[in-house]
Amino acid sequence: MIYFDYSATTPMSSYALETYNRVATDFFANSRSLHNHGLESDDILSLSRKTIADALHVNSNEIYFTGSGSEATFLSLTGLAFSHQQKGKTIITTEGEHHSVLQAMNYLKNFGFTILFVPVNEFGQVTIEQLASTITQDTILVSIAHANSEIGTVQDLQALGSFLADNDILFHSDCVQTFGKLPIPIDVLTSISITAHKCYGPKGVGAAYLNKQVPWSSFLHGTTHESGFRAGTVNVPGIAAFAAAIEEYLPQAPSDMKRLLAFRNKVVDEFKGNRHIYFEGHPTERLPFHISLRISGIEGQLAMLEFNRKGFAISTGSACRVGESAPPRTLISLGRKHHEAHELIRITFGRYTTEDEVIKFIKAFKQILLEFKGFDGSE
Template sequence: MIYLDYAASTPMSEEALAVYVESAKKYFGNASSLHDIGTAANELLTICRKQIAQLVSGEEKGIYFTSGGTEANVLAIRSLAYAHRHKGKHIITSSVEHASVHAVCAQLEQEGFTVTYVPVDRFGQVDMKALERALTEETILVSIQHANSEIGTIQPLKQIGELLKKKQIVFHSDCVQTFGKIPIDVKQFHLDSISISSHKIYGPKGVGAVYMNPRVRWHMSLPNTTHEGGFRPGTVNVPGIASFTTAALEAENKRNTVQQHMNELRRYFVEQITQKQLPITVFEHPTDQLPQIVGCLVHGFEGQYVMLHCNRHGIAISTGSACQVGKQAPSKTMIAIGKEEDEAKQFIRLSFGVRTTKNDVETVVSVLEQLQKERMST
């Protein structure tokens, strides 16, 4: 089967898998235990913490490991909101965030916080003027994703960070789709907190991390938590974290080569559908685009039908974020960029990975072309 859903999840790399197996054998101890086996596990954890921190230009003591990107978003946002509520109860996020961010913001609204969802332009990029207008003396936290998981638009984090730093407002970003793909510098972007995940970069599922600026206050989500400095309860997944770190280092080493390949695949896809004059609209920002995520409208068909048609032909694509699968509502990103509901339901997402080839692209274009021909003949 041709797999074109890398934005949802990736297969583990051979190196990450080997490290997981070896770590599970040798470092099975609880990293909080005081005996030698526990100490060995903790020492490995310390190395991983340092290496992950270096990849985002952060500090070792700012890394807290989690069960993945969703938990990282939830814990980061809740812990920051409650730590700073003495200053105000206003939070700002965007209309195109991941479902986990919208969910925790909705929960905080029920708990007495006020949330503003700033709009985006037709490319899916945050309206900076709207963001600045939304800031008040009560604003304590802004959470803006680094790149959209459905269309791959990259947000101007540095510009946002500079604005928020002047106003001394805490800045969090969901960097799950960008970590290991494009540079993330928490200091240059003035980020106080970010969320990252393992299974988006060829590491194991069930592992992620939050980077929290050590100089920024955060509130313990569950009282008397001892693991991860009180940030997250539960025994730390040392083998998973070692494997995640391996995958992250591997992604960083290959980043330039891989991204060049992603750009080539994207250009080739656009060239192919243009040459064949297929009624498909590809969404992309002119300059700030994550190339491996290709969001499209296949005019005349609902996205679910296109996805099932591709699946019958041995191609795996999606109709948006995997966290929204099964919901009948149209893509929130499509609605946010101004599409009507019926048009938004025509959305599909292709996402490329290291194993994707030009032949794979040709095959999916051929299948999409066949779909159009079938429609014309009926």
């Protein structure tokens, strides 16, 4: 089976796995314990926090470890909203955000917050004009993902963040798909969410960045772990493996993104002239390893199962949406009809993808088109 679902999760690198095993074996103590073993675990935690902070060019005391990117998102958004509600109770986001953002928004509605959805252009991007027209006098917070996991479009966070800063509005971004792969303009962001398993680290580990100049509220009052940000004994081995994965991959990422972009272009060039195939998302301002497309008349789930039968693991969108009958919200927000949105499939490459695998995928794609549509993709 050839794995082309790197936006859902990535395999742990050998270095990250070795780090996890060593820390779990030799530094297993609770990092809050005051004996020598606990102090050693706390040192590992501090070093790991510095590694993640350095990768983002922020201070170590601005990084808070969590159990996932989704948890980091929920705690960041609720913590900022409750802390600043005296200034206003309107929050802006997009219809195409990860479900963890939308879950947080739905939760905040119960406490009197108003949630507004800013429109996006044909590629799923938020423009300054669209954002300016959505902002109200009591808007306190905006949450827009750096990159959309379903269509791959990358937002211009620098421009959006500068505009929001000029209007004294907090800015959170889900950077799960971009951390360790693309530069993140942290200087214009109040908060971001990241996770280990999208960048060759373990599952069950995430982190939030929160600007130390901006107040936030603890979700569970009285919590002492992670400076009150999150309750529960800290997963030191997982966090160490997260740091190891980033430390290893970060220097490789620029060249790897160029390599994966070439693979993406190879696939797109093979099929872009076909009137039955529609590529979604921005053609250039996007995740370089990500392909989002629709085959007219073929449901995404059927296409995914056929690729699986031919030995390729792809997806129909966000793995967090599996089991839902509703079409991808991102495509609906772009104006796609329900049956069109259900046609979405996503192919994502990663550090272990080879050119030979991409060539095999193109051949399998042509076979599927011939079997189901009576053409091989060259029309």
